[in-house]
Amino acid sequence: MDSMAERAERADQKNTTILVVDDAAASRCALGAVLRRAGHLVVPVATAGEALLELDLRLRAGALPDVALVDVGLPDMSGFELCRRLKALPLMATLPVVHFSAAAVAPSDRCRGLDAGGEAYLTVPAEPEEIQAVVRAALRGARMRSGAEHLAQDLTLLSETILPVQAAHSPSELARVAAAGTARLTGGPAAVFVVGEGGHVYSGIHCGRAAAAPPESGARETVARLVRRVTAAAGSVFETVVPAPLWPPGLFPRDAGEDVRMVVTRTRDGRAAVCLTTPTRRHRKPPPGTAALVARLAQATALAAQPLLMYQAERHVALTLQHSFLPKRLPDLPGVDVVVRYEPASRETEIGGDFYAALRTGEGVLTAVGDVVGHSLDAATVMVEIRHALRAYCVEEADPGALARRLDRMLQHYHPEVTATVCLVLVDPATGRTRIANAGHIAPLVVRDGEGAEYVRAAGPLLGLGLDRPAPTETVLGPGDRLLMVTDGLIESRGTDLAVSMEQLRTAAAAAPPGTGALCDSLLRHFGRDREDDIALLALRLDD
The missing domain is CATH 3.30.450.40 (GAF domain)
Structure with missing residues (x-):
């Protein structure tokens, strides 16, 4: 009794097409009859040339036969040569070829057929069961190869779609x-x-x-x-x-x-x-x-x-942490007008450690803008520690240089793997005397009414490196002068030299409308769209 798999295989043969290439009409008829009884569709041709023409037409229509039965002794070329030509064409190479011959054949002839790319060799006349079994075997092998090729194609396609997902x-x-x-x-x-x-x-x-x-x-x-x-x-x-x-x-x-x-x-x-x-x-x-x-x-x-x-x-936790320690409204600071702006990076980018501060001291108003190197919740946490330490230190010591040294030691002691940039500015509202200590940060920009804008020449090493620090730089703010402090997120762009970006900032600040708030808002409109880093700005001027 036939197995279920064998019955399913025979049922599937009703959907297969067999090309029979034989110059003998009687042989074509006999083979065709055997194959049709097994449920195959049969396409008979007499020569190799007719076979190539038929296959070309079917290839254009996207309906190649499933198997080709080819007589080895065709009048225009041997069946072996026809097989070699078919296997040399990429679109026909998968067509299974079964050679047959009515003449007695030597083992060398069978070898020639296999070497030419054929799947099997029949000697006719043969029993119908043998013919059908050979055709089924050729179909089965072709479908297995086709299935493996489709699987490889599917896996390649899947890997190509998964790579961007993983990236x-x-x-x-x-x-x-x-x-x-x-x-x-x-x-x-x-x-x-x-x-x-x-x-x-x-x-x-x-x-x-x-x-x-x-x-x-x-x-x-x-x-x-x-x-x-x-x-x-x-x-x-x-x-x-x-x-x-x-x-x-x-x-x-x-x-x-x-x-x-x-x-x-x-x-x-x-x-x-x-x-x-x-x-x-x-x-x-x-x-x-x-x-x-x-x-x-x-x-x-x-x-x-x-x-x-x-x-x-x-990122949400880090933003919440930043917002809780970076209030938009500052305490009352007698003698100066101070405004701040903070813009987190776009939702698609990492959170940073940008911060600002404006504090009242016994020697004047202390302002600070800085950035902890790195982008993570850790960076935001260290930012909070620096800000708290600055508030504590300035109760007893307001000198920007001394504060920078103490912050540097604090980072080395508690976070030896962390560095940060900060610019500290101490302004005496009564005289306009301004002392600046810069630790690897963008220098502050002084915008003078009607006289353009210039960076204060203040520089020094980053916090956390334990290096010697220069004495604070001094300048004097006059009536109407505005001092601007920013983090690099405002102007830094990939592919653009920072010096070029700083010059663009200087030009834009010089052309900004009067007022500290107007200065910050104008610069945010000019530079602050779709930035890859957080942005902090602080602007101050002496009260009239």
Whole structure:
């Protein structure tokens, strides 16, 4: 009794086409009859030239036969030569060839057929069962090779889509590249949603060449609710189809009214989820194996999402820490007008350690702007320590040089691996006398009404290195003069020399409208868009 696999294999033969190349009409007829009884479609031709023409036409139509039965003794060229020509053509090389001959053949003839690239050799006449078995074996081998090639292609495609996912630097970028990868795998539009623990949704849409507008907040919230409904266990992949009426309109405008296939998985810690979505496109079926590839991409996206979302949580803590210790309103400082501005970097970049301070001392008003080297929660924490230490030290000692030395020793003692830049300025409101100690920071800029702007020549090594420090630089602020202190996040740009950026800042400050607040706001408008680092500004002038 035949096994289930054998019955399935025979049933599958009804969909196969066999090219029979034989110059003998009777032989073509006999072979054709045997093959048709087995359920094959038969295409008979008499010569090698006719075979090449038939194969070329079928290749153009995308319908090559599944097997070629080729007589070795054709009138225009040998069957061996025809086989060699077919195997030399990349698009026909996978066509299995079975040689046959009605003449007695020596072992050397069989070897010639195999050496030419043929899969088997038949001596006819042969029993129908033998002919059918040889054809089945050739089909089976061809399909196994084809399956292996398709698997290799699929794995290559999957790896090419996963690489950008693994290289993403933020949840938003992750959603965008995962949407592009999903669209590449499925051949249609795709949308990807990364749903964080706090309910924040990062989205990416890929619609081919058409512009993909980001979804509205209501659409993202609807998707987040759907994701929460279908995820029940961390680490598993869920696939479901959402009926069109339940899906937010407008995400796939070219596929309005289509149901949407969702592939959802959670991150390993179970705190977040990734959702890959595509319209079902009932009129076009995806290639076999696409669902498995999309599931793999979903898992890779979830693996990449977890550390990125953890970083976002850390960034939120660091921002909260910075905001709590960098108040926008300063205490009353008699004799001077001081304003500050602080702008965190864009959501896609790391948090820094920028800070400012304005303190009242027995010798005048002490201001400071600085930056802890590095981008992390640790940098923000050290920033807070420096700011607290400065407040404590200036109660007994207001000289900027002495304060810089004490801060340097504090960093060496408690954070020997950390360095920081800071500019300290002590202003006597009664006389305008200004003393400046600079530790590796951008020097302060003095903007004089009607006379342009110039940097004060004040320099010194970074904090945390234990190096000797020069004496403070002195200058005098006159009525209407404004002193500006900034962190490098305001002007520093990749590919642009810092000296060029500082000159641009000097020119822009000289052209700014009067007033300390107007000066800071003007510079933020000019330089502060989409910056890669935090920005802190402090401007002061003597009261009239």
